[in-house]
Amino acid sequence: MLTGSIVALITPMKEDLSVNYEKLAELIEWHIAQQTDCLLVLGTTGESPTLSSDEESEIVRFTLEKVAGRIPVMVGSGSNATAQAVAKSQEFAQLGADYLLVITPYYNKTSPRGLLQHFTTIAQSVDKPIILYNVPSRTGMNIPLDVLKEVAKIPNIVGIKEASGDLGYLMQVATLLNDNFALYSGNDDMVLPILSLGGAGVISVWANLMPKTVHEMVQNFKEGKSAAALATQLKHLPLIDALFSETNPIPIKAALNIAGKNVGSLRLPLVDLSPSHYEHLKAEMAKLEEEQA
Template sequence: MRMFRGSMVALITPFYEDGSVNYTKLIELVEWHITKKTDGIVVLGTTAESPSLTIREKDKILKTVIGVADHRIPVIAGSGSNNTLQAKEDSLKYEAMGADGLLVITPYYNKTNKAGMISHFTEIADAVSIPMILYNVPGRTGCSLTVEAVELLSRHKNIIGIKEASGDIGFVSCISKLINPDFTVYSGNDDMIVPILSLGGSGVISVLANILPTETHQIVDEYLKGNVELARQMQLKYLDFINALFIETNPIPIKEAMNYFGMNVGGYRLPLCSMEEQSREKLQKTMSVLDISKEAS
């Protein structure tokens, strides 16, 4: 099974002023990420505002990204749902469309027990033949995978890792014991890239990479090459900016930052809306301190 390493951007969905998907900008962003050394593109995830996209839009977005990437960079599709049958159907569809991997979130709202979690992911993984990454983000879903569930699921031949976004370093330490040549951990939080790499992780699925792709790639790359101190310094250098990217619901701040920089990715789909002025000022201040406009160009 193919393993993914490095900085994988959790790609935003660009919109026109009328709220329709800006596919021209989407193509531009994919090309830009390839140029800027992003190691993989994750589409249709949280940062893409996937709950607000139609089925037809999701299919066209994924088809567009796969076509532009043209095997130059892996494309991982978010195919999760709280409906196991729907998640399986989407996973099979995205595999047929040419996705290199799948990102599958824990079933939210109709929260299940450990046995239900294991059955949910196993049924999806049994159906597909491309690599699948578990996605644990209890702050969003209101539920979490257990260490025992991850241990069982890590043995499945198609499940090659977990995107860990609980923010609980103790939990990360426990599941990091499961890392082997066929299973790894990816940071789902940009403020924990180096800590998770230090426990044996293989990279990050990153919001930060939407605006600082080269730098996010470098944090991971330098660490994996053994330049731990440089990676640590970079993690700390961008920490205030990373924190500012989450002062309101993701992807509101990252799209605000990209537009402030001049990337013109548009607004949001309701119920998401523009940032409050106080939050916007704080975000812009962190960008000014780092001189992001020069570094991200």
């Protein structure tokens, strides 16, 4: 089972907003050195909705080549068109992805029966482990628990990234966990609650900025050092809130640029962080820097 801190990696851009592969290579090496447990590319944080299919393929190929098996690589292959999700899943599996992340179909909002067929069809098309992604604030639909119970029985559907923020729903999801089906936090402000329910780790935006801290927080919890893990979570809540002051990945890209990573701007319709939120984020980062000095 995949455990630990899985970074939902940003896609660095050049001034002309083309993908900056040199910077991507630098980020990959930094994350490996900082003990990130797995890289996720082509997630929402990676601006996948604005990437072309050719760019997606090249990012996956490039990342897998640079990582060279040192840590697992997960790839977002979901779509609201089942046939497209199948094609992407098959392509990324063939390129060598270790895991696939498949989001619920958005905008066209299928029925529970359609959702079950959607996930089943994708899973049957590949032999790679699949993690589902439940984020109703983005997709407009929540995975019903009766559907989740059924798809959790499919051998290569091995977990769910849960980002509903609904603790009652999470409690029900926790009843489905076993050695073959894992729960991952999709919210950086809820990592400890999810770990306490038996969660395996986090698919994190925050880890783009503080990879070692997030890795150590999860590791501490799993080693029984729950007080240390909780202290880390609570200490960083103001920063985490600032990282979600506007639509992700707007603030995390601003934070990385403040930190000197020079990851570039965003593609429209996303725009740079507003001045007030930028100053607030900068202040929260400065506070942490002073505490760690």
